[in-house]
Structure formats: structure tokens, C-alpha cells
Amino acid sequence: MASPALEPFPVCRTAELPPGSRRIAELRGISIGVFNLAGQYFALRNRCPHRSAPLCEGRLMGLVKADQAYAYTTEREGEILRCPWHGWEFDIRTGRSVALPETIRSKCYQTSVERSEPEGRVDTYPVSQREDMVVVWLPKPASTERARDRPGDP
Amino acid sequence: MKSDEPASAGSDAAAAKRPAAPSPQTELIIDTDVHHSLAAKEDLYPFLPSHSRERLAEHGLPRLGNVYYQNGGYQGIRADCLKSPDEDSAAARSSFSLFQEKLLGACGVNVAILNGELTAAFVTLADADYSADLCRAFNDWTVANWLSKDDRFRCALTVPMHQPEAAVREIERLGGHPGVVGIYVICGSPRLYGQRCFDRVYAACVEHGLVVALHFSGEGAGMNPPPTAAGFPSYYAETYLLRPQFYQAHLSSFLFEGTFEKFPSLRVVFLESGFAWVPAFRWRADTAWKALRSQTPWVKRLPSEYIDAHVRFSTQPMEEPASAQALGEVLEWMHGANSLMFASDFPHWDFDAPATVAQCFPAAMRRQVLSGNALQTYPKLHGLARA
Numbered sequence: 001m002a003s004p005a006l007e008p009f010p011v012c013r014t015a016e017l018p019p020g021s022r023r024i025a026e027l028r029g030i031s032i033g034v035f036n037l038a039g040q041y042f043a044l045r046n047r048c049p050h051r052s053a054p055l056c057e058g059r060l061m062g063l064v065k066a067d068q069a070y071a072y073t074t075e076r077e078g079e080i081l082r083c084p085w086h087g088w089e090f091d092i093r094t095g096r097s098v099a100l101p102e103t104i105r106s107k108c109y110q111t112s113v114e115r116s117e118p119e120g121r122v123d124t125y126p127v128s129q130r131e132d133m134v135v136v137w138l139p140k141p142a143s144t145e146r147a148r149d150r151p152g153d154p
Numbered sequence: 155m156k157s158d159e160p161a162s163a164g165s166d167a168a169a170a171k172r173p174a175a176p177s178p179q180t181e182l183i184i185d186t187d188v189h190h191s192l193a194a195k196e197d198l199y200p201f202l203p204s205h206s207r208e209r210l211a212e213h214g215l216p217r218l219g220n221v222y223y224q225n226g227g228y229q230g231i232r233a234d235c236l237k238s239p240d241e242d243s244a245a246a247r248s249s250f251s252l253f254q255e256k257l258l259g260a261c262g263v264n265v266a267i268l269n270g271e272l273t274a275a276f277v278t279l280a281d282a283d284y285s286a287d288l289c290r291a292f293n294d295w296t297v298a299n300w301l302s303k304d305d306r307f308r309c310a311l312t313v314p315m316h317q318p319e320a321a322v323r324e325i326e327r328l329g330g331h332p333g334v335v336g337i338y339v340i341c342g343s344p345r346l347y348g349q350r351c352f353d354r355v356y357a358a359c360v361e362h363g364l365v366v367a368l369h370f371s372g373e374g375a376g377m378n379p380p381p382t383a384a385g386f387p388s389y390y391a392e393t394y395l396l397r398p399q400f401y402q403a404h405l406s407s408f409l410f411e412g413t414f415e416k417f418p419s420l421r422v423v424f425l426e427s428g429f430a431w432v433p434a435f436r437w438r439a440d441t442a443w444k445a446l447r448s449q450t451p452w453v454k455r456l457p458s459e460y461i462d463a464h465v466r467f468s469t470q471p472m473e474e475p476a477s478a479q480a481l482g483e484v485l486e487w488m489h490g491a492n493s494l495m496f497a498s499d500f501p502h503w504d505f506d507a508p509a510t511v512a513q514c515f516p517a518a519m520r521r522q523v524l525s526g527n528a529l530q531t532y533p534k535l536h537g538l539a540r541a
Contacts, residue, residue, distance in 0.1 A: 050444075066452040069412035070350070087445035099447045100456070 006110065006137040014113060014132040017041070020078055024056050027136055032056070032109060034136060035092050037079055042092045043136045044081070045107035053085035055106060061089070063098065110137040182525040183508045184535065185263045186468050187369070187425040187497035189271040190300060191247035192292075197299075201291035206284055216275040216288075218371065224390045227503020235501045246501055247271070250303060257500045258306055261507055264525075265535065266500075268300055268309040269338040269369060269425065277314050277340060278376030286320040289313055293328055301333035308534075310338035310367045316377065318351055322358045329362030335534045336365040336423065341400035342372025344379070348407030356417045363533035368404060369425040370397045401427040402435055405465065409439060412452040414460045421531050423466045425497060430473040433487035436461060462489055466531045468497035469523060470506040472514055481514065491519045495528045 009027040011034050017023050022035045024046055031046035033056025046056040059082050062074040080098060081090045089098035090106050097104035114135045192198065195215045199207050227233060229243035235256060236246055246252055257263050270292055279285040289312045300307045311334055313321035321337070328334055337359060345351065347368070359366055373381035373393075380386055381400070387393055401424050407413075414420060439457035447453070453460075467488075475481050485491065496512075499505050512520045529539040 061448070064448040064451045066450075069416055069452040072451065082448075089447060097444075099444050 003137075005140055007140050008112075008114070008135045008137050010114075010133045010135050011043075012134055014134055017134055020060075022056065022060075024054075025136070028138055028141070030138070032136060033081075034111065034134060035060075035081075037092060040093075041111040041113065041134055043109040043111050044090065044092065044095055045109070047107075048083045048085065048088060049104060049106055050083065050088050051085055053083050055081065055083050055090065058082045058084040060092075063091075111135065112137065181512075181521060182265075182529075182538070183261070183263045184265040184267070184496065184525045184528040184538075185257065185261075185498045185500070185508070186267050186367075186423065186495045186528055187470060188253070188257065188266040188268050188500050189247070189502060190253065190268045190296065191244065191271050192295070193244050193248035197248070197295055198288070198291040201294040201298075202287055206287040206291075209284065210288075215272065216279060218272075218274050218375065225503070226390065230503060231501045232503050232505055250300060253307075253500065254304065257498065258304075261498065261500075261509070263498070263508065264306060265528075265538065266307055267335060267367075267532075268296060268307055269367060270296065270309075270312050271371075273312040273338055274340045274342065274372035274375060276312060277316055278342065278372045278378060280377055282314070282317045282320060285314045286317065286324070289320075289324060290327070293324065297328070297331060297333065301331070305333065308333045308335045310334070310336035311364070313337045313339070313355070315339050315347075315352070315355065316344055318355050321355045325355070325358040325362055325364065329358065329364055332534070334362075334364065335532045336367045338367050338369065340372040341368060341370045341397075341404060342375055342378040342381070343404075344377050346407035346411075347404045348409070348411030348413045350411065353413075353416060356413065356420050360417050360419050365421045365423050365532055367423045367425055368401065368427075370400050370427070373400060397426070398428050398431040402431070405435065405461070406439070408464075409457045409460055410443075410450045410453060412450065414464045415452055415454060419533075421464055421466065421533075423468070423495070423531065425468045426470060426499060427467060428471065428473060429467040429469075429488060429490070429494065430475065430484050432461075432467060432493075433484060436488065462492070466493050466495050466527060468495050469511055469514075470497040470499045471504050472506055472511055482516065485515070485519070490515075491522050492527060494519075494523050495531065496524050 011025045012023055017034065017036045019036050019038050022033055024031060024033045032043050033046045034041060034043045044056055046054050048055040060078045061080045061082050062077040063080050064072060064074050066072055079092050081092050090096065091098060095106040095108035112135050114133045195210050198210060202210060228236060231243045231246055235252060257266055272292065276285055276288040276292060292312050296309050301309060311324060311328055313324045315321050325337060372378055374386055381393065381396055387396060408422060436458040443453060443457050473481060496508055498507065508524060512524060515523050529535050
């Protein structure tokens with residue numbers, strides 16, 4: 001996981017983020033949602049690319065499909081995030097829009113569960129709390145990320 | 155196709171009297187919306203079973219809906235088509251030689267697609283069998299008196315859309331005729347046309363290479379719901395302004411019922427709908443789909459992409475924005491170079507002539523508007539493109 005361009009940020013312990021749950025954290029001033037899908041962790045920016053809504057506060061849905069008209073099927077329950085403001089759907093695993101995956105996507109971040117002592121600011125945590133730590137990896141500050149996210153920010 | 159040559163000897167006289175066509179006569183001109191009609195109820199007698207013939211004889215032709223009791227021009231048509239100022243318009247509406255002279259001749263129209271204006275009267279009748287009989291008779295009358303006399307005339311079949319199984323029977327009966335290029339469907343309807351009860355009609359259209367030509371009329375007539383959410387307008391000018399919503403309702407239905415997913419080769423033509431509303435509709439439809447995709451997951455693409463692939467619009471009545479630049483933007487936003495087809499609406503009073511309408515469009519678009527888009531849209535006109 002460790003890339004020289006990425007910086008680790010601990011979010012919580014795995015016990016605090018059971019399957020199907022989410023946690024929204026502010027990491028270096030950026031609001032990020034971390035989701036546990038059946039033991040896998042995914043992190044998305046908590047800002048919808050459409051109208052800057054707090055995307056990660058949206059409802060978790062299944063992927064509704066139809067091979068032909070009126071033939072509904074639902075799969076991947078809980079893996080589709082529906083933005084609370086205008087209903088755009090995003091695949092939590094990829095950050096891509098369900099409707100237009102090639103052109104619309106939410107910013108995603110790498111995650112990992114760190115059992116050993118990670119680099120950087122994780123050092124500030126006591127060792128006993130570092131085990132089973134869910135970590136989100138952000139690009140190092142040379143990036144152009146905004147310092148603060150507020151709902152409605154352009 | 156040597157479409158300036160009449161098909162039959164019978165029309166040579168009319169051809170001889172035809173005045174020289176104005177430019178742009180070098181261009182093929184396809185008129186997608188021409189309205190022919192009956193001179194009198196007796197015209198249909200040879201084509202009706204006896205019980206329906208007796209009924210027509212006793213009660214007369216059914217009327218168009220009350221929204222259209224008033225119209226512009228003179229009884230709805232160009233006054234210059236009348237032989238005398240007070241003549242009833244039925245004579246002109248049904249005059250084969252007048253259509254040859256003033257449309258094919260004077261305007262240089264090479265192919266005129268006839269859409270019978272009494273359709274609304276026939277298909278708003280609750281009596282399913284009488285309605286179907288009148289549609290069938292009208293189509294047979296059209297074939298015998300128009301298509302068979304001059305192959306520049308084509309037609310869209312009048313079908314009783316309110317009873318889809320009867321509409322399919324009529325398509326199967328006459329859809330194979332070389333001059334039949336579509337079905338003519340009015341916006342007034344008990345149901346929105348994307349709904350699945352109509353799928354069998356579209357399957358028949360695709361099988362026979364027919365487009366679905368949608369035209370306002372019949373709103374609020376017979377069994378049909380009122381033309382607005384708040385009832386009936388008082389004046390004809392209001393119905394003129396209301397038209398886009400009729401088409402928008404059906405277009406929404408086509409898009410979200412998945413009609414174009416079910417019938418990938420289906421083409422729908424919107425006649426006399428106006429078109430400046432199309433950009434805003436495209437944007438709103440795309441917005442709605444992005445937000446509500448999961449409710450209609452069979453809609454796989456942006457609605458605007460289905461419109462590009464499946465829906466065409468006629469030019470008449472030309473939009474008249476305050477500036478030519480505004481029209482150019484609308485054309486760009488609606489992909490008008492690929493979606494607009496010339497229509498005159500002859501012999502109606504709000505007629506547009508091809509020579510003057512062509513001037514409204516950028517030079518690079520004119521051929522597409524006058525013929526190219528129609529050639530590509532109507533499967534049974536594809537052959538003309540090679541001639």
C-alpha cells in the first residue's frame with residue numbers, strides 16, 4: 001500500500017466500522033466517507049461531483065437493473081450510494097456513476113487495514129489503538145485538493 | 155427517381171399546367187406533412203361494409219374535436235386555395251389537382267406524405283368497429299385516389315390507435331403498399347404512447363418499415379382527456395401554444411417506457427410540434443434520468459441519445475425567434491442538422507413553402523432539412539437516396 005505519493009490517515013478501528021456501516025471523517029480538511037462492504041473498505045470523497053452535496057450521507061441501495069423493459073432485478077445490495085440531494089447513484093467500489101460510469105465519478109481513495117505501525121501521523125496514536133486500524137491514504141499535500149469541504153461548495 | 159414526372163397518364167394535364175417551380179428546384183424536396191381530406195362522406199361509400207355505409211349516410215362524418223372548431227385562415231386552409239371566397243373548404247382539401255398544382259408544382263415538392271386530417275374524427279370514436287371501418291375506408295380511398303394516381307404522393311396510414319389490435323390489423327393489411335411510409339397518429343389519446351399496450355403496433359411498424367408520425371389533434375375529443383391539466387382552452391391561439399406539451403407527454407412516455415430499447419429500429423416523427431422546445435426537453439430528460447435511473451433501469455442511455463437516434467421533428471410551423479442567431483443556437487442544441495425535416499402543412503393556412511423555409515437554415519443544413527433527414531428516417535424512402 002505504501003506509495004511515496006500517498007500519506008496514511010487513520011480513521012477508526014475495524015470494530016467501529018462493521019459491515020454495512022459507514023463513517024465520515026475529516027482528513028486533512030477533506031470530508032471523506034469510509035464504507036465497509038462485507039469486510040472490504042472503500043473511501044469516497046463526501047462531495048458529489050454534481051452539486052457538491054454531502055454524497056456520503058446518502059442512502060445505501062442495491063444496483064437496480066433490467067435486461068428488458070419492466071424486468072427489474074436488484075443485485076449488490078448496499079453497494080450503491082444514492083446522493084441525498086439529486087439522486088445520482090455511485091458505485092462505492094469504484095466511485096463511478098451508475099448511469100454514466102465513463103464520464104461521472106466521485107473521488108475515491110485507497111484504504112487499508114494496518115496492523116503494523118504505519119508511517120506519518122499515525123505515530124501520534126498509542127500503540128494499543130493502532131491495531132486493526134482502518135486507514136485512508138490521501139495524496140500528499142502537493143495535490144490540488146481543497147483544504148475544506150462544506151456542503152454546497154462549488 | 156424522376157419524381158417530377160407524373161406516374162400516370164391521367165395526371166399529364168395537371169403536369170402540363172404546372173407553373174415553373176421556383177428554386178431550390180435542384181434539390182430533392184420531401185414534404186413530411188401534407189393533409190388531404192374527403193370532399194364528402196360519399197367518397198368513402200365504396201370502401202365501407204354496408205352497415206357502416208348506412209350509418210355514415212345517416213349520421214354523416216364525425217367531427218374533429220371541439221378544440222379545433224375554430225381555426226385560422228379560412229376554415230383552416232389557405233384562402234388562396236379556394237376557387238371562390240365563400241366556397242366550402244372541403245372541395246380544396248380534397249382536390250387532387252390542387253395539391254398537384256400548388257404543392258408539387260408551384261413548390262417543387264417531389265414527395266408529399268399525406269396525413270389525413272380527418273384521422274382525429276375517426277380515431278376518437280368509442281365504437282371500435284365503426285372507427286376501424288372508417289380508418290380502413292379512408293386508407294383505401296387514399297390509395298385509390300391519390301397514391302395510385304401520382305407516385306409523388308405517399309401516405310401514413312390512419313390507424314385506430316386507441317384499439318391497438320385493430321391498428322395492427324390495418325398495418326398488416328396495407329403496410330406493405332409501396333406508397334405507405336408510416337402510420338399517422340394523433341396526440342389526443344386515452345393513453346400515452348410509450349405504454350406497453352402499444353408495443354404490438356410498433357412491432358408491426360418495424361416489420362413493415364413504417365415510421366410512427368405523431369401529429370396534434372383529437373386532444374379532449376371523444377374518449378380523450380382534456381388538452382391541459384386545467385381543462386380546455388377558449389381559443390385556437392391557445393391550442394397552438396399548447397402543442398409542445400402534447401408531444402412532450404408522449405416523448406416522455408416513449409423514453410421512460412423503454413420503447414426505443416424494445417424497438418431499436420423504430421423511428422418516431424413529430425409533425426407540427428414546433429421544435430424550439432426540444433433543447434430544454436432534452437436537458438430536463440437527461441437530468442431526470444440521472445436522478446431517477448433506478449426507477450426505469452431498462453433505460454440504458456441518456457434520453458437525449460434516444461432522441462437523436464429515434465425522433466425527428468418537422469419544420470412547420472417555423473419558429474420565429476427575435477434573432478437569427480437564436481435560431482442557430484436552438485438548431486445546434488437540438489442537433490437540428492440531423493433531426494429536422496421539411497413540412498409544408500399544405501393546404502393549411504399556416505403553410506410554409508420550401509424555398510422560403512430553406513432560407514431560414516444555414517446553407518450547410520438545407521439539403522438535410524429538405525430531403526436528407528427524411529430519406530434516412532423513412533425506411534421506405536431509402537431507395538430515393540440512390541436515385
